[in-house]
Amino acid sequence: MKKKLSLIFAFVAAMALSVAALAGCSSNSSEGSGAASGDAAASNELIVGFDQSYPPYGFVGDDGNFTGFDLDLAAEVAERNGWTVKYEPIDWDAKDTLLNSGAITCIWNGFTMEGREDDYTFSDPYMLNGQVIVVKADKGIASLADLAGKNVITQTDSAALDVLEGDRADLAATFANLETIAEYNTAFMQLESGAVDAVACDLSIAQYQMSAKPGAYVMLDETLSSEHYAVGFKKGDTETAEKVSQTLKEMYEDGTVEELCNKYSEYGLSFENWLIK
Template sequence: MKKIVALLIGLMISVTVFAGCGKSTTSSDNGGSTLSKIKSAGTIVIGVDDTYPPMEFRDKSGKLVGFDVDVADEVAKKMGVKTKYVPTSWDGIFLALNSKKFDMIQSSVSITDERKKNMIFSEPYIYGGSSIFVRTDNTTIKTGDDLKGKIIGCQVGTTSQDVLSKMTGMKEVKKYNAMTDAFMDLANGRVEAVVSDPEVGDYYISSQKDKIKRLSAALNEEPIGTAFRTSDKDLRDAYQKAFDELKKDGTLSKISEKWFGNDIYKDKK
C-alpha cells in the first residue's frame, strides 16, 4: 500500500513539475497580458536602434537621447510607468520584439503592409520616407533616375533598402549597420548618394550644409509608427490613448520643436 501511495505521490509531483516546465515565463502565457505585466512592474521595456539621430542616438556623454526617446518617456509617464531601453541592431529588432526581448519598438519604424503581417502599429506619429542625399558639389544626381550607375548607401534592413532593391541600373548599393557611417562615407566620397529618412539626414547635415544636401525629389513617403506584437492590442491602445493626450496638450509639439526646429503637430491636435 505504501508503495502504491508513494507511486501515486511521485506521479502527481512529476505531472506538476512537467506542467510547470511547459509554461512560458512571460506574463501573457501565465494568464496576464503584457500591459498588466508592465503596470505591475512599473516599467515598459522598449527596443531601439541607437544609431539613428535625431530619432534615437547616443550623445557625447553616451546617454540615449532623441525624438523617439523623449516621446516614449512622456507617453510612459502618462501611462504611469517608467521606461527601460534595449539597444538592438536594426536587422534583428523585429525578431527580438516577437521573441519578447522587449515590449514594443519606438525606433522610427515605417508602417508597411509586409510588416503588418507580423506586428501591429500605433497611428503614424511622423512621416518619413526615402529621401536622397548627395554632396553639395554633386551636379549629376537630381532625381531617383540619376542613381543609375552610381554607388548608393543605405541602412541595412530599412525600407530605404527595400525601395532601392526594386530599382535597377545602380552600380552598387552599400548597406550599413549604422546610418551615421553611411553619411560619413558620403561626406568622404566613398558613396555618391545616401537614401534615408529625411529627418535623419537633415539632422546629420545640419552642421555640414557645406558638404551634404537633400534633393527636393524623394523616392517615396512613409508613415512611421510604434510597433507591438500582434497579441498586444491592449498595450497598443493604451499607448495610443496616452499619445493622443500628449498631442492635444502640446507636449509633443514642444518635443518636435526641440529636435526638428518646427511643430510637426501644428493643426493636428
C-alpha cells in the same frame, strides 16, 4: 484486507501528489511565459528596442547617455501608464528575434510601418515620413535620373532598402552599385569622403544630417516613397499598442508632443509632421 486497503490509500495519495506537482509546473510555466512576452501591460515594464545611431529619434548624447525624440516619447508614455522604461540598444538585424523572444517590448525608433503590417502589431502612426535621396551639394546631381551609374548606399534592413528592392527596383537597376551599411552615420561619412555618390534614407535622417552640416548636402526633390512611423509590437500585443496610441493622443492634446518636437527642431524634426491628434 488491511494490507490491500493500505496499498490503495498509498496509491491514491501518490496520485494526488502527482496532480499537485503537475499543477504547480503548469502554473510556473504560465508565469514564465507571461514574463517573457514583453507585454508592458502585464509586466509593468516598457523595454524599448532602438538603434542608438539614429538621430534625432534615438542616439547617444554628448553626455554619453541615450537620448532622442522617440526615447523621450517612450519615457513619458511609460510614466503616465505606471510602467518602468528601459532603453535597449539593438542590432537592427536582430530586432525581430528580440521582439518575439520578449527581450524587448517594442521597436520604437523611427520605425516605418508600410510593408510590415503583417509582421507586427502597430500603434497608430504618429509621424509622417518618406524615403529620400541625399547627395553632396557640389556634385551636380539634381534628379533621380542623375543617379544612373552612381554608387548609392543605405542602411541594412531599412525602409529605403525595401523600396529600392521593391517598388523602385527599376531605379536601383540604373545604379552602378547599391550598397548597405549597419548605420546611417557611417553612410554619411562615406558620402562626405566621396566613397559613395548618394545616401537613400528616411526624411528625418536627411533633415538631421543637413542641419548638422549646413550647405554640405542637398536632398533631391523627387522622393522614393511617402510613409509613416509607428511603434512596432509583437504580433498580437494589441493591449499595449492601444495604450501607447491613446497616451500619445493625450500628450498631443496637452502640448507635450509639441514641446518635444521643439526640443529636437535643431535636428530637423518638425511638429507639422505629427499625426496622432
